[in-house]
Amino acid sequence: MTDAVLDVRGLTRAFGGLTVVDDVSFAVPAGRALGVVGPNGAGKTTLLTLLDGGLTPGAGRVELAGRDVTRVSAARRCRLGIGRTYQTPRPFVGMTVFENVLVGAVHGAGLRTSQAHDAAGDALVRTGLADRANTPAGDLRLLDRKRLELARALACRPTLLLLDEIAGGLTDAELPELIGIVREVRDGGTAVIWIEHIVHALVSVVDEMLCLASGAVIALGDPADVLADARVREVYLGSSVEGL
Numbered sequence: 001m002t003d004a005v006l007d008v009r010g011l012t013r014a015f016g017g018l019t020v021v022d023d024v025s026f027a028v029p030a031g032r033a034l035g036v037v038g039p040n041g042a043g044k045t046t047l048l049t050l051l052d053g054g055l056t057p058g059a060g061r062v063e064l065a066g067r068d069v070t071r072v073s074a075a076r077r078c079r080l081g082i083g084r085t086y087q088t089p090r091p092f093v094g095m096t097v098f099e100n101v102l103v104g105a106v107h108g109a110g111l112r113t114s115q116a117h118d119a120a121g122d123a124l125v126r127t128g129l130a131d132r133a134n135t136p137a138g139d140l141r142l143l144d145r146k147r148l149e150l151a152r153a154l155a156c157r158p159t160l161l162l163l164d165e166i167a168g169g170l171t172d173a174e175l176p177e178l179i180g181i182v183r184e185v186r187d188g189g190t191a192v193i194w195i196e197h198i199v200h201a202l203v204s205v206v207d208e209m210l211c212l213a214s215g216a217v218i219a220l221g222d223p224a225d226v227l228a229d230a231r232v233r234e235v236y237l238g239s240s241v242e243g244l
């Protein structure tokens, strides 16, 4: 047991004969952000899904604030403080922004009505969406859809926030706004794990970086050191990763 918000030891998962997450270990303390990089198919999203409880590992252990949650369901992990955004946000397009976030607070975090309203309102303010609260989610432009995805996760009042390519598709002009929100969440004491292909966005926020290749950790530590690592550069050869 450690004082980390998240402590992962030896996490392993195979699909059929293919091991897609292979003996992965790391820890993230409160108020720190870990960036996760790696080529397509490296196992990044699968790793996140092992952390949020959507998948169970074949081996290894996941501890949240010192508690073993390896076999705990996704719904329960959400109530214990794990919030997540998805690569492809699927908001309820016919519902307003506020209603979408409220659903996260009620069904995700299991908050009662008045608490859920407070949490949803707070999440909209933190993500800069308060003035769009009554807009149908289907009318939002991409940056606001990303904000909504973050707000939905924040309404669960997470101690651990998992971000799956939240910056994908944004313009260079839009990125700083999203980065600023993530930085404030981290500075507010939440542990953050952020998978992102736009490496310069990651580097501006994260305290540590982890590179996965074929499911295994090939580098972990200071972001500049990880990006300079010969093995990391080798797995990215020929790919078009922004900022590497």
Ligand SMILES: Nc1ncnc2c1ncn2[C@@H]1O[C@H](COP(=O)(O)OP(=O)(O)OP(=O)(O)O)[C@@H](O)[C@H]1O
Pocket: 015, 020, 038, 039, 040, 041, 042, 043, 044, 045, 046, 047
């Ligand atoms: N449910 C599944 N069943 C079988 N194979 C799967 C399943 N989910 C993922 N995989 C395989 O596991 C490997 C890792 O996939 P994963 O989506 O975790 O990679 P990734 O690093 O997130 O990739 P990307 O950067 O393209 O999103 C891939 O080979 C993928 O095809």
